[in-house]
Amino acid sequence: MSCNHNFIMPPKDPIIGFLSGHILGLSKRLDYFLHCHREYGDFVHLKIASLNVLMVSDPEAVNYVLKKNTKNYTKNTPAYKVVESVTGKGVFTQSEKPWLKLRKVSQPFFSNKQTENWERIVESVCADFLENCKEISTKGDEVNFSPKMTQYALRVLGETIFDKDLGEHVEVFDQHLGKLIDITNKVITQKLSLNLISKMKQKREFKLAVENLERLITTFIEEAKTKEHNPERNMIHAFLDAPFEVDHQFLLDQVKTMIFAGHETTSTVLSWALHFLSIHPEWQERLCKEIEEVFSDGDIRASKLDELVELEMFTNETMRLYPPAWSFARRALEDDDILGHQIKKGDVVSISPYLLHHDERYWEDPFIFNPMRFTREETEKRHPVSFLPFGLGPRACIGEKLSRMEMKMLLSTLIRNFRLIPSKKVEVVMEQVLTLRPLNGVHLSLEKRD
Ligand code: HEM
CATH class of the missing domain: 1.10.630.10 (Cytochrome P450)
Known part of the structure; x- marks a missing residue:
């Protein structure tokens, strides 16, 4: 495990990792997202070949990227390029x-x-x-x-x-x-x-x-x-x-x-x-x-x-x-600092509502269906960005x-x-x-x- 940008980098794929980074792990999609969050926390650094993908799962940090400093983050990302080829x-x-x-x-x-x-x-x-x-x-x-x-x-x-x-x-x-x-x-x-x-x-x-x-x-x-x-x-x-x-x-x-x-x-x-x-x-x-x-x-x-x-x-x-939108991303226009974690111009920040919605710090027994979590009293106790x-x-x-x-x-x-x-x-x-x-x-x- 290594550290860069103040994010934690999980071990790369054992055979092709030096070329492709975490591509094999990422192909497992949600399971890998859950694994990374559980093992490495709210700030995880993944690589897709030479591209830095920074997974951010802290509600304040998500608020910073999507709202407070939104002008620094664009939708010019690989996933949105695929969507653009349809729409x-x-x-x-x-x-x-x-x-x-x-x-x-x-x-x-x-x-x-x-x-x-x-x-x-x-x-x-x-x-x-x-x-x-x-x-x-x-x-x-x-x-x-x-x-x-x-x-x-x-x-x-x-x-x-x-x-x-x-x-x-x-x-x-x-x-x-x-x-x-x-x-x-x-x-x-x-x-x-x-x-x-x-x-x-x-x-x-x-x-x-x-x-x-x-x-x-x-x-x-x-x-x-x-x-x-x-x-x-x-x-x-x-x-x-x-x-x-x-x-x-x-x-x-x-x-x-x-x-x-x-x-x-x-x-x-x-x-x-x-x-x-x-x-x-x-x-x-x-x-x-x-x-x-x-x-x-x-x-x-x-x-x-x-x-x-x-x-x-x-x-x-x-x-x-x-x-439905369980994960989306943004690309940094300029270097930035998200709650003490460095982002370089061109890096992709990945945000997953699914991870926020299943985080035990905000939701007790997060995999259990229970609408009572959304009473007004319960909602007021939670970080507003834990539901996205x-x-x-x-x-x-x-x-x-x-x-x-x-x-x-x-x-x-x-x-x-x-x-x-x-x-x-x-x-x-x-x-x-x-x-x-x-x-x-x-x-x-x-x-x-x-
Ligand atoms: C349950 C239903 C829906 C969900 C969960 C949902 C979710 C989302 C999310 C998460 C985003 C932001 C994506 C990002 O920040 O990268 C988004 C954007 C958007 N949604 Fe929805 N959506 C829903 C229904 C709709 C409907 C009914 C329409 C249109 C009739 C719509 C049109 C749009 C558009 C145009 C954007 C882009 C807005 C912009 O960037 O200015 N969505 N949606």
Whole structure:
């Protein structure tokens, strides 16, 4: 074990470590992250060939990088380059001035002015979902709900940001995007592999998948151009009005970015929430009681979802255990000092919400599901940065409010109307990819409540 920059460096891979650094360890992903944190602490120095990757897991230090000295840290990192090859140059991957001009155009779509519009949309998309669930419960079938969560998130996204009912296209979209996300996952893992043939095959498949997705979005952009101009409801129209040059590739990139950032994240949290509900019937009953108290006249209205305090605790606990963005990184523009730990210009700082969320110093029995950790009293006792599902600082998630609303609307609709029964046939196993998702989906059956 050696020390550099005041970070601790774990031993390198025994055979190829002198060339590749910690690449073999890193290919084990979460397990290696957990191991490094447990064995070497909050400041760990890893190498990927000649690149310094500094893992920072102290909440104050994370606060410093993402918020206090955010101007020194950009998204120009290897992982964000892979994301950029899918999304192009959008608000999610860009830094500094190019990011600021994109954020200015995107921000109004997530402001309080949109709340009523979102409420109308999530209520209507959930009404369709409820009809579908009634059929499922009548047939008594066991169904994989994960694809349904993806389609739900896509529909909400289409209607709230692009004023477009993706209803009829949802399956094709999901198919192209799902393929692309699968390949992106493989590309990210392959980046850490030395198998050149497999890398080339991935590259070809990846290019084809991007082309397929772009072809679909192109028809969607062309259609938007023929519709009545509405820059407050349709982000494509807002970008067409922007005070800078906008070409077709630029529009493609912005649409791909929003879809990429906004649908898989929300849908995986929903899938996990359904899983936890199904294996914790006591929480189903508890939450159903809360929903019936808040909506005593029977109608679930999106404008009152904030009153569902226990459902919020439940969703937070789901995101604590399985944060979709389980790790992200920044690159230092200049030398810096993070709480006495030196960073050199060009170093990559890696931050893992998963490690923060499973740190025993802030969470007792961190691998156990327990929404009671999120009562107000418990939350006030903890470091605020020990819970980081939506990131922090100026680059924090732009869609947090929307996704919290859509998640609560769907969950309360489901809980109020059905009991969720877990599958006896299909086991739920976590898959570590871009997000942390259930490998074979979440299979459930529904039993209608009286
Ligand atoms: C449960 C759902 C979601 C989670 C857990 C989540 C998580 C995150 C996180 C952690 C970041 C910051 C990444 C970093 O700092 O490197 C982020 C950024 C972002 N998210 Fe989300 N997100 C969710 C839903 C959404 C939705 C619904 C949308 C859009 C409709 C969205 C759009 C974005 C965008 C555009 C950014 C980049 C913001 C910027 O850099 O200015 N997200 N998200």
